[in-house]
Amino acid sequence: APKILAVANQKGGVGKTTTAINLAASFARSGAAVLLIDLDPQGNASTGLGIAATDREKSSYDLLIDKVNLQSVIRRTEIAGLDIVPSTVDLSSADIELISNEKRLSILRDAIRLTSIKELEYQYILIDCPPSLNLLTLNALVACDGVLIPLQSEFFALEGLSQLMLSIREVRQTANPDLRIEGILLTMYDARNNLSQQVETDARHNLGDLVFSTVIPRNVRLSEAPSFAMPVLDYDPKSKGAKAYLSLAEEIMARNA
Amino acid sequence: APKILAVANQKGGVGKTTTAINLAASFARSGAAVLLIDLDPQGNASTGLGIAATDREKSSYDLLIDKVNLQSVIRRTEIAGLDIVPSTVDLSSADIELISNEKRLSILRDAIRLTSIKELEYQYILIDCPPSLNLLTLNALVACDGVLIPLQSEFFALEGLSQLMLSIREVRQTANPDLRIEGILLTMYDARNNLSQQVETDARHNLGDLVFSTVIPRNVRLSEAPSFAMPVLDYDPKSKGAKAYLSLAEEIMARNA
Ligand SMILES: Nc1ncnc2c1ncn2[C@@H]1O[C@H](COP(=O)(O)OP(=O)(O)OP(=O)(O)O)[C@@H](O)[C@H]1O
Numbered sequence: 001a002p003k004i005l006a007v008a009n010q011k012g013g014v015g016k017t018t019t020a021i022n023l024a025a026s027f028a029r030s031g032a033a034v035l036l037i038d039l040d041p042q043g044n045a046s047t048g049l050g051i052a053a054t055d056r057e058k059s060s061y062d063l064l065i066d067k068v069n070l071q072s073v074i075r076r077t078e079i080a081g082l083d084i085v086p087s088t089v090d091l092s093s094a095d096i097e098l099i100s101n102e103k104r105l106s107i108l109r110d111a112i113r114l115t116s117i118k119e120l121e122y123q124y125i126l127i128d129c130p131p132s133l134n135l136l137t138l139n140a141l142v143a144c145d146g147v148l149i150p151l152q153s154e155f156f157a158l159e160g161l162s163q164l165m166l167s168i169r170e171v172r173q174t175a176n177p178d179l180r181i182e183g184i185l186l187t188m189y190d191a192r193n194n195l196s197q198q199v200e201t202d203a204r205h206n207l208g209d210l211v212f213s214t215v216i217p218r219n220v221r222l223s224e225a226p227s228f229a230m231p232v233l234d235y236d237p238k239s240k241g242a243k244a245y246l247s248l249a250e251e252i253m254a255r256n257a
Numbered sequence: 258a259p260k261i262l263a264v265a266n267q268k269g270g271v272g273k274t275t276t277a278i279n280l281a282a283s284f285a286r287s288g289a290a291v292l293l294i295d296l297d298p299q300g301n302a303s304t305g306l307g308i309a310a311t312d313r314e315k316s317s318y319d320l321l322i323d324k325v326n327l328q329s330v331i332r333r334t335e336i337a338g339l340d341i342v343p344s345t346v347d348l349s350s351a352d353i354e355l356i357s358n359e360k361r362l363s364i365l366r367d368a369i370r371l372t373s374i375k376e377l378e379y380q381y382i383l384i385d386c387p388p389s390l391n392l393l394t395l396n397a398l399v400a401c402d403g404v405l406i407p408l409q410s411e412f413f414a415l416e417g418l419s420q421l422m423l424s425i426r427e428v429r430q431t432a433n434p435d436l437r438i439e440g441i442l443l444t445m446y447d448a449r450n451n452l453s454q455q456v457e458t459d460a461r462h463n464l465g466d467l468v469f470s471t472v473i474p475r476n477v478r479l480s481e482a483p484s485f486a487m488p489v490l491d492y493d494p495k496s497k498g499a500k501a502y503l504s505l506a507e508e509i510m511a512r513n514a
Pocket residue numbers: 011012013014015016017018019040044129130131187188189216217218219220222223224241267268269270388411412413414
């Protein structure tokens with residue numbers, strides 16, 4: 001069965017989408033079959049993988065609201081081995097539209113599980129979440145096996161972490177007993193900057209092994225790549241950003257071997 | 258009457274809170290009486306101005322959900338001339354709690370307007386919004402005179418701008434006819450980086466005078482200041498970040514003179 005990872009953190013701009021795109025592409029580069037589900041109404045992961053905003057007839061909105069079959073909203077990307085379920089801005093009304101649905105927290109889980117596993121020959125399914133602990137992120141937490149938490153090496157980013165950990169525990173106790181933290185990923189790390197070093201020391205001290213040994217450095221090639229609609233692995237394979245995400249993929253694959 | 262500015266952008270991590278805190282402090286430094294309303298459940302603006310998470314008995318949650326008087330949730334900060342309405346994580350359930358309230362979009366506007374203007378001797382009221390176009394941000398758009406849009410000098414940030422402009426137009430047509438865009442503020446600008454220059458060129462070309470002439474440079478002192486619970490003006494008054502926000506305050510005051 002595929003390993004389902006939600007990339008989540010309600011703090012904005014911490015590198016969720018950048019991690020979802022480049023980790024998915026790194027898994028695919030190592031030969032795994034990967035599906036990326038874009039659950040953010042901003043649709044940055046879809047854009048970053050070359051799906052134009054006008055070309056998203058079928059999207060994660062249909063999956064959650066119209067309960068269509070997962071297979072019908074999956075499409076190929078330019079990257080071999082990497083498929084995507086794109087998102088549109090319609091998704092931003094999901095909270096309101098699903099308010100009276102008693103099973104509103106497990107719609108995504110059921111959509112993935114209903115599809116016969118034989119059809120879903122993916123080794124990894126990644127879910128890119130919006131910057132909020134809303135119904136969309138909760139659906140991802142209920143559907144997934146593990147949560148990957150990008151942690152920007154900044155003061156405000158640390159502040160939100162305990163709230164996120166509380167929400168994860170609540171979902172584990174009420175809806176998804178197998179939910180665990182896949183790991184905490186330090187992002188936009190700048191070795192010359194005290195704040196980054198301090199955040200890393202604090203995180204490793206308080207969270208120990210939960211923190212990945214791989215650290216993603218601040219690297220302008222990571223922020224340039226999406227404007228060319230490609231992962232950094234294709235945009236600049238020799239960059240520090242590309243190497244860091246490949247090493248993250250290896251670290252996760254080794255943990256799950 | 259006070260000038261009410263919402264600091265909003267659904268894209269995460271673009272500098273909303275950093276702008277709300279430091280612009281408010283810069284207005285106060287120039288002698289204005291300022292109120293900052295924290296409408297983000299993350300409570301970063303409250304933390305950045307020294308209100309501990311355990312010390313927020315009265316908050317913007319009470320204002321929206323229990324409809325208490327605005328005066329009762331206002332408190333002083335360490336900064337002369339700057340008061341705050343702090344926020345707590347309870348605010349994250351506002352969408353759901355207010356779903357059946359027909360006037361749910363104008364609760365904040367009514368709370369501000371109900372308070373007799375004589376009592377509210379503020380020249381500026383700033384509202385820090387969460388990274389979403391949800392009920393909290395819509396309340397800010399309905400309550401305010403102008404929207405200040407921080408625009409990170411990055412590709413993904415440009416992508417969300419047209420959606421935000423559409424939402425602003427919709428609020429102007431349905432709930433707040435006087436709503437206008439106070440300005441678009443380039444943030445985390447790095448003059449050595451092509452992407453920053455490109456975003457600036459695009460923004461000034463497409464949006465013209467809407468873009469403030471003041472640009473906020475990427476400056477580590479801005480991200481260090483909140484860990485000392487103070488605006489950058491007090492943490493490092495000679496820094497590029499402090500000078501930039503003072504110049505923004507002057508630019509806005511001159512536009513509104
Ligand atoms: N390691 C990095 N080095 C440099 N820039 C980065 C890095 N990671 C992400 N970025 C850039 O920082 C910005 C924020 O990253 P991203 O959009 O991935 O965060 P996010 O958490 O998905 O944001 P949101 O909360 O809006 O969904 C983007 O413009 C991205 O290109």
